[in-house]
Structure formats: C-alpha cells, structure tokens
Amino acid sequence: MIPFRNSWPYDITGNDVIVQECPFCKSANVILPLKPADVESLYGGARKIMLVFPCCHNRLRIIDADSDYLLANRQIR
Numbered sequence: 001m002i003p004f005r006n007s008w009p010y011d012i013t014g015n016d017v018i019v020q021e022c023p024f025c026k027s028a029n030v031i032l033p034l035k036p037a038d039v040e041s042l043y044g045g046a047r048k049i050m051l052v053f054p055c056c057h058n059r060l061r062i063i064d065a066d067s068d069y070l071l072a073n074r075q076i077r
Helices: 036-040
Strands: 007-009 011-013 016-021 028-032 049-052 059-065 069-072
Touching (some): 007 016, 016 036
Antiparallel strands (some): 007 069, 016 028, 049 059, 059 069
C-alpha cells in the first residue's frame, strides 16, 4: 500500500508538470523542472530522481509516480 503522506498531486499542462502548491514553502502553481516523459519514466518505480523545487530550492527524492501523484521517499504531508 502506498503511504498517502508521502505522495503529492501533480498536473500535466502542455509540456509542463505543475503542482498546485509547493509542499515546503506553499507557493502556488509551481512549474517543476520535469517533462511529462520524465514523469512517465517514474511509473512503477523503474527510475528515481532528485527533484529540486524552483520556488524554494528544497529537495525531494521521487521514487514512483502514477497519473495523479508523485511518491517521495519521505513524508511531505
């Protein structure tokens, strides 16, 4: 079972991956430095990436994803 406290919702708009709110600094509508193909490569835990939020430069290791949520290796909620 995937721990909900380690997940964060995202949206894909055009060629941008967007989160509605940064889990660290609470900035709104943050465009992540990822492409939709990068997110798809995370599906099923096949790949892991270090994500740096451009608004506050906090880091988060993304270990899995699905079509709605990014899954981190630590609690973000």
